[in-house]
Amino acid sequence: MxxxxxxxxxxxxxxxxxxxxxxxxxxAVWLEIGELSSVEIDAMRFSYDVVTRNSLADGSTLxxxxxxxxxxxxxxxxxxxxxxxxxxxxxxxxxxxxxxxxEEMRIKELEVE
Amino acid sequence: MxxxxxxxxxxxxxxxxEEPHHDHTHxxxxxxxxxxxxxxxxxxHHGEPGDLHYGKGxxxxxxxxxxxxxxxxxxxDILGKNDQYAAANRxxxxxxxxxxxxxxxxxxxxxxxxxxRTLRDLKExxxxxxxxxxxxxxxxxxxxxxxxxxxxxxNTGKGCHLDAHxxxxxxxxxxxxxGAVLMIENVGNLVCPAAFDLGEAHKVAILSITEGEDKPIxxxxxxxxxxxxxxxxxxxxxxxxxxxARCMEYAQRxxxxxxxxxxxxxxxxGMDQWYRWLRLNREARLVGHATAAEPKPAEVPA
Numbered sequence: 001m002x003x004x005x006x007x008x009x010x011x012x013x014x015x016x017x018x019x020x021x022x023x024x025x026x027x028a029v030w031l032e033i034g035e036l037s038s039v040e041i042d043a044m045r046f047s048y049d050v051v052t053r054n055s056l057a058d059g060s061t062l063x064x065x066x067x068x069x070x071x072x073x074x075x076x077x078x079x080x081x082x083x084x085x086x087x088x089x090x091x092x093x094x095x096x097x098x099x100x101x102x103e104e105m106r107i108k109e110l111e112v113e
Numbered sequence: 114m115x116x117x118x119x120x121x122x123x124x125x126x127x128x129x130x131e132e133p134h135h136d137h138t139h140x141x142x143x144x145x146x147x148x149x150x151x152x153x154x155x156x157x158h159h160g161e162p163g164d165l166h167y168g169k170g171x172x173x174x175x176x177x178x179x180x181x182x183x184x185x186x187x188x189x190d191i192l193g194k195n196d197q198y199a200a201a202n203r204x205x206x207x208x209x210x211x212x213x214x215x216x217x218x219x220x221x222x223x224x225x226x227x228x229x230r231t232l233r234d235l236k237e238x239x240x241x242x243x244x245x246x247x248x249x250x251x252x253x254x255x256x257x258x259x260x261x262x263x264x265x266x267x268n269t270g271k272g273c274h275l276d277a278h279x280x281x282x283x284x285x286x287x288x289x290x291x292g293a294v295l296m297i298e299n300v301g302n303l304v305c306p307a308a309f310d311l312g313e314a315h316k317v318a319i320l321s322i323t324e325g326e327d328k329p330i331x332x333x334x335x336x337x338x339x340x341x342x343x344x345x346x347x348x349x350x351x352x353x354x355x356x357x358a359r360c361m362e363y364a365q366r367x368x369x370x371x372x373x374x375x376x377x378x379x380x381x382x383g384m385d386q387w388y389r390w391l392r393l394n395r396e397a398r399l400v401g402h403a404t405a406a407e408p409k410p411a412e413v414p415a
Contacts, residue, residue: 002305038334085333
């Protein structure tokens, strides 16, 4: 359940941004979560609700933007989509893949007041 | 010790010899099971039917720009803070010429036994220190200290992994020697510790052959993050149906560059290869680093 820690980190960022950017309430948060990032979205939503209670983000909406897993296939010399880290190249079946995207865990934007 | 830049997420961390300084425990954890009769207009796909509530208000129904609301783009990594602490730890280790290893495995892989044997065999040869991560008890740190090597226990409470901030505090209490090897035994868990950089030079995964040979593809993130895989309890091979070649192939599938050593912490088989890996990596850290552990360059007459 490291989703709980991740949500606590999100809340810390919200709290420090509140001081810096002058807002007191967070109404919505957009997170970019890669498909290879080992984050369970349902657990994330549950933890977010728990962690933000009685905070400046109490009752805020959590929007999740999934980023597809992508990798560079060394055999085909092209970028391919993968669902998991150990997937083979969908074109040539090689496992010589270098993950290039889908590991993101970022706060993208906020709606605040 | 007072933490002035405290930002760690966990509320229940206990580091031996230190007063707990984060007491914002989130005890309201499951307070939102239903029965409170309000209506949700949104349809997140839940794992379990209609049981959990993830935020009030219909999703995607808010209109930015209404009332005083405004949008702010912030583009920050969620683990940015942990990564900052990790970078600080890494700088500290580099300055001291310390080789830091983050040992990760499932519970029951024989990690602590492997560690205690390693410490006994190498403690005369190089300075060693250990940070022990467990949810509760100081049993493991006690086992380590019985070898004569300094150890600090970090209890993570409800946390399922160590973070870089906890490690920084533990290092404060350890009094690391220059040129030492610091072993961080992470909480037994193949999922969460993969995401948290502690400032280590390498993650070392330990997998015992009493576990399934498909663990590397069941928990790909961890095996992807590790530089070295120790296949432990190799002495039990005659009694088990464990396909070593297949296990190695799975590990290389998620991490083509992973190095794999077969060891038995009980019989000592293969341990010399692991020690060789340790010595070489420690030597590499010490190159150009003037420590007591390395012969001092001859003085040039003025």
